[in-house]
Amino acid sequence: MVGLYIGSTFGFSGKNLITLALGKKFQDDGLNIGFMKPVGAIPKEIDGKMVDEDAYKTTQYLQIQSDPEKLTPVLVSQDFKMKAYTGECLLYKDDIKKAYEELSQNKELMMIGGSGSFLYSGKYCQLDGYNISRLLGSKVIIIDRYMRELNYDYLIAAKEVLGDDLIGVILNDVPEYFMQETKDFIVPMLQNRQVDVLGVIPHDDVLKAITIGDLATQLGGKIISMHTKSDQIIQSFLIGTMQIENFMTHFHRNKNVAVIVGGDRSDLQLVALEGNCPCLILTGNIYPNDIILTRSEVLGVPIIVAREDTFTVAQKMENILNRTKLREEVKINQGCQLVNENLDYATLYKGLGLDPK
Template sequence: MPGLYIGSTAPYSGKNTLCLGLGLKFRKEGLSVGYFKPVGAQAAKVGNAWGDLDAVAISEALGQDIAPDTATPVLVTQDFMHKVFAQGPCQDRTSDIIAAYKKISKGKDVTLVGGSGGFLTSGLYACLDGASVAKALDVPVVIVDRCTHEMNYDILLAIKEQMGDKMIGCVLSDVSGGYLEEVNSVLAPFLARRGVKVLGIIPHDRVLGAVSVNVLAERLGGKIISSAHKADVVAESFLIGTMQVENFLAYFRKHPKAAVIVGGDRSDLQLVAIEGRCACLILTGNLYPNDIILARAENAEVPIMVVREDTYSVARRMEALLARHKLRDPGKFQQASQLVAANLDVAAIRQGLGL
């Protein structure tokens, strides 16, 4: 039965979104769909077995009932890496991967294979990079490239050179509105001339990139001290409150659902953010607000979180967190499905798979 490896030029590029959206689309078209993530890095115990958190979430969303250790036969843990370094890089691990893939794909019309990290480099130390795994499974590939700031066209061309006709094409994800015209008129035609078919251009979606205040508190090691009952509110972006109030207001009006990171001593900016109903207020330096700020926040139902780190360090962690936030929220599944269905050339992928 046909399989499709979904890889990416770099980590956190949108592989999970594409796997989920494409899988749900195939199911809607009447196909039976399997999902497989041969190498996982988000190890966790699920029931009595160990598996990958992303693989478990996507398997459940696609209605696949299979043991977590079958869905992800290789888990990258500290113990795994120590064994690789001690035993040598290229021990034969593909036999377990192939056996698990055959079990999952049996009776399925198509099986989606989720990659880990960057297709050419992640896992190379253990001979488990995307190219090696895709070749071992003998499946075609689709590569996702996240176009937030720049496009990894060199990597796309390198993958095409290595995979040849096995590369069905690429998907350009998370493309901002200001970048769409250039991608459509310049970059996509360029790639097509070099043999890389652009199968879809998926625009940036604020809902998929949003993260709840609860998750922020957990990841940042913060303590919610106000309006904890609203901690399920999501932040779509973040703003750093280090400027004058007038300048801050101009930015804040453009990003009303932002988490505002501000020093615990900047009560002027704290009040502006609260009155503007920001998603949450993150006070840095382990400094607690005064009673007036707390009362205003409770009245406006704006969560306040206190963290130990300085403003710059928290902002860096927030940037990484929003970029890497996982698609494990069931509320986002339908959004991912609609986004992929509306912007992906599913017919071309089916043709490439012989479906």
Template sequence: MVGLYIGSTAGFSGKNLITLALGKKFQDDGFKLGFMKPVGAIPKEINGMMVDEDAYSTNEFLDIKSDPSKLTPVLVSQDFKMKAYSGECLLYRNDIKKAYDELSQNKEIMLVGGSGSFLYSGKYCQLDGYNISRLLDSKVVIIDRYFRELNYDYLIAAQEVLGDKLLGVILNDVPEYFMQETREFIVPMLENRQVKVLGIIPHDDVLKAITIGDLASQLGGKIISMHAKADQIIQSFLIGTMQIENFMTHFHKNKNVAVIVGGDRSDLQLVALEGNCPCLILTGNIYPNDIILTRSEVLGIPIIVAREDTFTVAQKMENILNRTKLREAVKINQGCQVVNENLDYDALYKGLGISPTK
């Protein structure tokens, strides 16, 4: 049995997606797969048990017949924090090792999902990714998600710490305009520093999509028309704060986007509706007039009313889309396909010392 720890340079880097993609590929290639996530930062009650939601969902998607209560031995509750602050960490390490040993019985590959930053998150209680991967004697893959730039200094530092335990890194969510620089300069530079790049995952708008219902909830807003469309997804947005002529120019170039606009700008609201935007988000807690509501119902376009001003809602929207979780089947399937088309599985299997059985 070999263990593979999936870490990242920061939170929300795509660990869940890549864990799902790897797990599905390993199963398709004939391996008996196990999974756990040692530390869960946001406990949630599911079916009467306190679990880490991402770990629970991953276990369900991969159809691994494991006791859900053992998937995440450490849940970061207030009680955990008080004990960790006092230095009572050894017990938690023992719990993780015991759960790992039980879940890995009769398995050929054990996937271990990380939390936050591999080198730093949980360092205060010795439950960071580096210490856990050493505890479990597992190999490591680290994900770095592009956000204005790639964090190659971190990847080099991780290689220096891990040595041959680091199988390689995955550069995730790389936009098209940065792809050439990544391939021609950053990858060779990393590999010259003994950091193996296992894959470059291109940006995909579908993976940042969110349902209209979830968006309304996370914005603290309310859907006031076309509630039946709450399950539809949106991928991007446009802010309507300009003169109508300028807005129309931008909108015609970016039609498949939600439009964020002041609740008092009925002129822009009507243009967005008639242009068939997927969703209209009105700010300032101002409800639309009857003409806008009627057109919304006729055209089948949901309207969300949010309390805050346009700038604040736009900032929230950007954060939500950057941190949206994988929940919908369409996103999971699309994500697994994109990942698996761009990963070097030959190098990964060689590093793990295994060969596919199918």
């Protein structure tokens, strides 16, 4: 049995999606796999037991039977943090090791889900990715997501620390305008530093999509019309803070986006509605007039009222779309296909010392 730790340079880098894609591919190749997430940051009660929500959904998708207490032996709670500050959390290493040994019985490959940054998250209690991967004697892959740049210094540092135990890295969510530079310069540079690049995953707007209902919740806003369309998906947003002529030009160039506009700008609100935007987000906790409400219902466009100003809501929106979790099956299936079309499984299998059946 071999272990594979799936880490990342920072949180929300795409570990969940890539874990699902890898797991499905391994299963399709005939391998008997297991999964655990040693440290969970999103505790949720399921069937009377506390478990990390992402870890639980991974086992559900891959149809892996696991005891919730073994699946995520450490859950980050206030009690855990208090023990961590006093050094007591070092005892959790024994729980992780025991759970790993039990879950990996009769398995050919054990996938280990990381949390946050591989080198840093949990360092204060020695439960960072590096320490856990050493504890379990696993191989490692590290995901780096493009966020205005790639963290190649981090990846080189990880290689220096891990040596041959780092099978390779995955560069995720790379936009089209940065793809050529990535492939022509960054990938060769990493390869020259002995960092194998297992794949470059292109950006896909659908994977950042979020339902209107989830968006309203995360914005702390309220849907005031067309509640029946709260399951509709949006992929991006446009800020309506300009003169109406300029706004119309930008709006017609950017279809299928939610429009964020001040609650007092009924002129821009009407343009967005008539342009069939999927969702209208009004800021400043200002409710629309009757004309806007009526057009919203007639055209079938949900309206969210948010408390903060337009700038603050736009910042929140950017963070939400960058950190949105994979929940809808269509997003998971599309994401897995995108990942598997761009991964070098031959190098990955060689690093694991396994052969597909």
